[in-house]
Amino acid sequence: MIIVKLWHYIRGYVIINIKGRHLERLINLIHHNNILIWDIFRISSEEISAKIEIGDYKKVSELSDQLSCTIEIIRKSGMTLWKWRVKTRKIFVITSFLVLLGICFISSLVLTVDVMGDITVDKNEIIEDIASRGLKPWKLKGTVDIEEIKTSFLNDYKNFEYIDIEFNGTKAIIDLVEAKKIEKIYDKSLPVDLIAKKDAIIKDILIINGTANVEVDQEVKKGDLLVKGEIVTSKQNDEGEEIFFNQIHAKAKVMGLVDYTEKYDIRKYKMIDEDRYKINRVIHIGDLVINFLDSDENYYYHSSEEANLHIFDFKLPVKINKIKYYEKENCVNKSKEELEDEVQEKVKKKYREIGQVQDIQIVSIQEENNINKYEVKVHVLEEISEEQLLD
Structure with missing residues (x-):
């Protein structure tokens, strides 16, 4: 049954209403002339509806005239009708084709670039950098070397450990993950030294376990040994005093003065x-x-x-x-004091979670339009020690 319906659809057909007194004779005459008619439905004693192929409509119309019957087309359907519409609506077909072609072309382009992920670097800066590497709006997706962009980006930006680029429609999505420095904290049963994690000047040392290797006001570099994870004990025996070096888990609070340089733009x-x-x-x-x-x-x-x-x-x-x-x-215009107070407020807000701001020195000021560009040196007192496992 489905195959028959599909065949009728391919060839095209019309639904017709036939009115007249000799409907049975007309149907017999149609069959006698080898014309296919189906889905005959009687509406009244002098009216029926039926389906015939489009190519047979003219023949059926001539036969109905012989018996004084009238034919009315209710609906046309089928693939043949679609082909006829295509032929009679060339401008519509051409326009539709061009629109489809345009959609296909636009879908092959990158129209927008977005950066995902919780990162500290300005996302607009990332978008500009990626654009310089070949991924930017109005670029054909097929011409973008994703792997090359990812490799070169990670080589240039050591503070990122992961980058992924994927296309979602006309949007290029860049997913970034910053490399996080994880401070190593070892089990208390393991022997460790304490070393400097930043360049600093030692200002205070409180030893809980271990032996101090530095003094107050001593300048240290990143990686220098601050507290040894060992204690020295001695024992008297028959041969004299015997000295023992015992490795322990060093523990101390080492406060150092660390220098930072910052730049701030302040409106005048x-x-x-x-x-x-x-x-x-x-x-x-x-x-x-x-x-x-x-x-x-x-x-x-x-x-x-x-x-x-x-x-x-x-x-x-x-x-x-x-x-x-x-x-x-x-x-x-703001006064000099107001401008400097604003700089100090920005510095304190940034470093209050790191340590105690001890001193703020304005190194230089550059005026640009209605902006003062300040370069500032900041001294922060903070904990500078970190653990290092002993061999």
Whole structure:
């Protein structure tokens, strides 16, 4: 039955209504002329519906005229009808083909690049670096050497231990994992020394187990021995005093002064009224930049928010920067003390979990537009020892 229906669909057929007084004679006449008719259904005494092949419609129409019957086409169906529509709608078919071709071409491109993973490095910096290696928007996927990019990236960025790149539609997803330094903590029954994990100047030593190998105010380098994991004991015998060296698990608190160098950008101005500002949107389409702000001479740039344009869940390669500006007449310059206080606050916020900030020295200041660029030397008092297993 399914094969018969498939055959009718391939050849094409029409559903017709036939009205007249001589319906039985017409059906017999159709059979007599070897015309296939099926699915005959009586609607009333003078009306029936049936199906015939498209090629037989003209013959059936001529036979019905002989018996004063009328034929009405209810619906056309089948592959033949589809072919006829294709022939009569060439522009539609060509357009559909071009659209399909365009979709296939676009799907073979990389339109957006995203970085996944909880990393400390700026993700925009990673995207720019990957772009320089050959993976960027509007690049054909087939021309991107993924393995070469991964290998060269890991060789250049030692602070990453894993990178994976995969395509999800037109999006390239970069998954990164930073290499984490794991501090080795050995079992208390094992003998260990304590060594310096950073360059520092020793400021305080509290020995719990072991023998000190350094003194207060002594300068040490990373890897230098701080506390020996051994104790010396002696015992008197007939031959004199015998000395014993016993290896133990060293334990101590060694505080050192560590130097850091930081750079901070601080705005030279502050706003009189923070609610008086202007929003400008800059559109980036590839290398094309559309800026709606006529001139920024009378404004201070303050901050920006970057977002990609989406259609539903599809991210387009169009970026919109929402930039906040303040009028210069609504701003006043910060004093030297205010600028330096802001630098110190940033330093203390960063290092408060590491140790105690002892001193902050401003090494240099460079002025660039409305920004002061500070280079700062920071002295932090912190624990600098780590365990090293004895041989």
